[in-house]
Amino acid sequence: MTTVQAKEGQRSLPQTIRDQLRDEILRGVLAPGAQLRQESLAERFGASRIPVREALRQLEAEGLVSYQLNRGAVVIAMSTGEICELLDIRAALETYAARLAVPNMAAADINAMKRILAAYDAAGSPAEWAECNRQFHLALCAPANNARLRKMIEAYCLSTTNRYPHLRMSLDTEKTEVQDDHYAIVEACKRRDVNEVVALIERHILDTKREVMAAARHAGRET
Structure with a gap:
């Protein structure tokens, strides 16, 4: 024991x-x-x-x-369809949060996101990547100053959808692609470019959805 x-x-x-x-x-x-x-x-x-x-x-x-x-x-076990539905909802919630958050961002918010991404770079396991990913997306929406919206993103979408893509993310190249998206989002936040941040977040989440669907198709073929 x-x-x-x-x-x-x-x-x-x-x-x-x-x-x-x-x-x-x-x-x-x-x-x-x-x-x-x-x-x-x-x-x-x-x-x-x-x-x-x-x-x-x-x-x-x-x-x-x-x-x-x-x-x-x-x-919890979730089907591919359920994961994809949550990713669609997550995209809608996070892009809305970004529209509220970006105009309110200060240097401290940008620096907080950068620290999380530095920890992400240093992390060596899918579980660590998942936790850093969760922290980054919550830090991104925090300046929206909307506690209910943040709670919905965290409890209803982020923690659930977060684990499935990261369980498949075992290659450094895949980690790098996700991080490239994150750094691009931070740079757009620094410029206070709301529309660019929204577009990057939507693409980032929907790319995850496409990867989940592709993984399910290939798993079906293998079995």
């Missing part, structure tokens, strides 16, 4: 458990449909069921876990 200790002043025990489980979901260690039994997780992490229950609740809010009758908490 491994006891997980939260770092004092940094993360609570539920957050530590949540982060570990999120990482395993993003890396595919916990596959879609896998059951997350509270008693087993409590024993694994050397904790009571209370922090485990809170960690699972947070993962449910992120769209990574759902509760099913007679099964309890399970890792």
Whole structure:
């Protein structure tokens, strides 16, 4: 049994458990449909069921876990069609957020995005890329100053759609293409070019949609 200790002043025990489980979901260690039994997780992490229950609740809010009758908490499985629908919604929400955000951006906002992209460049695993991607898109919409919109982007779309493309992103060339998009978006933000930022975000997200659809077609042919 491994006891997980939260770092004092940094993360609570539920957050530590949540982060570990999120990482395993993003890396595919916990596959879609896998059951997350509270008693087993409590024993694994050397904790009571209370922090485990809170960690699972947070993962449910992120769209990574759902509760099913007679099964309890399970890792969410989504079809290609469902992922693509969410990507369409995400494109609409993020481009709207950009129209609100870009005029409000200050140097601190640009610098925050640059720091996230630097961490993205240094990251070495799909799970790390997914987390950096999430942070970047949330930082991009933060200056919109619309908490409900940000919550919709994060909880309803971003956390759910984020993991599937990144599970397939194992090649440096693919990582580079995504980062090129991100850097182009930041440069357009620096120029306060709202229309360019909107166009870049829409293309960026819809390119992901095309990659998801292509991966599904090729997987079908292989099977």
